[in-house]
Amino acid sequence: MNVIIIEDEARTARQLERMLRQYDETIHILTQLPSVAEAVAWFSENPAPDLAFMDIHLEDGLAFGIFEQLHLTLPVIFTTAYDEYMIKAFKVNSIDYLLKPVDYDELVAALEKFKLIHAVPAPGENTPASPDLNTLIQFMQQSRQATYRKRFMISLGTKIKSVEVADIAYFFSEDKATYLVTNEGQSLPLEYSLDQLVSLLNPDHFFRVNRQFFVARPAIQTIHTYSAGKLKLDLTPVARHELFVSISRMSEFKDWLGR
Incomplete structure (x- = not known):
């Protein structure tokens, strides 16, 4: 074959x-x-x-x-x-x-x-x-109809911390590692890739805006429009890097915002 x-x-x-x-x-x-x-x-x-x-x-x-x-x-x-x-x-x-x-x-x-x-x-x-x-x-x-993840268990040294999904502002990847950021601004390592999170997160609440970020709707503070319809997002808490919506996800992102 x-x-x-x-x-x-x-x-x-x-x-x-x-x-x-x-x-x-x-x-x-x-x-x-x-x-x-x-x-x-x-x-x-x-x-x-x-x-x-x-x-x-x-x-x-x-x-x-x-x-x-x-x-x-x-x-x-x-x-x-x-x-x-x-x-x-x-x-x-x-x-x-x-x-x-x-x-x-x-x-x-x-x-x-x-x-x-x-x-x-x-x-x-x-x-x-x-x-x-x-x-x-x-x-x-x-x-x-599947049941989406309601919380994540985070390993911190010898301790395990439970984080409710409702308390998460966004997820991001950096240097081949994945992190979640809470609404209070705490960044924690996660043992899942962003690809794996696709099936774990409720798509009504979270959206993957590009290869590096999964964002909860309440975390989006401001949306800036650039030429050719390019979109830049300001998040709360503030993200480490500038965040742009990928061109291939633009239409789906606008539809998601309008739900």
């Missing part, structure tokens, strides 16, 4: 590659690409692989931009931290939609589904069905 990985986080791409080889060491990974532009160029010059793994948020925009520029019919398994693109993903040949961090068992299930869907039926057998959009919508509704 020939596979391509379109992922802008090198560590995530390596982890995915290791899991693929664990599943089947004969899988041939043709290349790993970090952007829409590089993916479009590669597909324009090479025959399509059997299967593509794609993150949705890439260096230069959403992976759907690849399909907008090229007529691709190859099957895709999306691996992403954001679940709001599920329906759109299944409209562009998606076999499955795996939320990060990718679980090995879920990856195996997705690969088995790929084999089933693309298997050549024996004489007299029906062609396996394509992914069912109604089933997908039901899954999304069920996932929204």
Whole structure:
């Protein structure tokens, strides 16, 4: 099986590659690409692989931009931290939609589904069905009913501190570590990545404005508008670094504010 990985986080791409080889060491990974532009160029010059793994948020925009520029019919398994693109993903040949961090068992299930869907039926057998959009919508509704984290246990030396989610202003990553900042301004280390927090935090209360920050609505003090609609946020408590809403998240951020 020939596979391509379109992922802008090198560590995530390596982890995915290791899991693929664990599943089947004969899988041939043709290349790993970090952007829409590089993916479009590669597909324009090479025959399509059997299967593509794609993150949705890439260096230069959403992976759907690849399909907008090229007529691709190859099957895709999306691996992403954001679940709001599920329906759109299944409209562009998606076999499955795996939320990060990718679980090995879920990856195996997705690969088995790929084999089933693309298997050549024996004489007299029906062609396996394509992914069912109604089933997908039901899954999304069920996932929204999940119980989100109400508190985090923080290890501080020999002590463990309990922090209520309602008391957290925002989360941020720095030097490969993740921190939460309380409403009182205390910064505490957290044993979760921002990608992992996606499934733990209620999206009605927290929004990931870019790769470094997850922000609670009450923490946003002021929003500054720059040219071309660029947005800068002032937080309370004040953040260590200037905080801008990433271009790829701009529309979703405005919708989130308006809820």
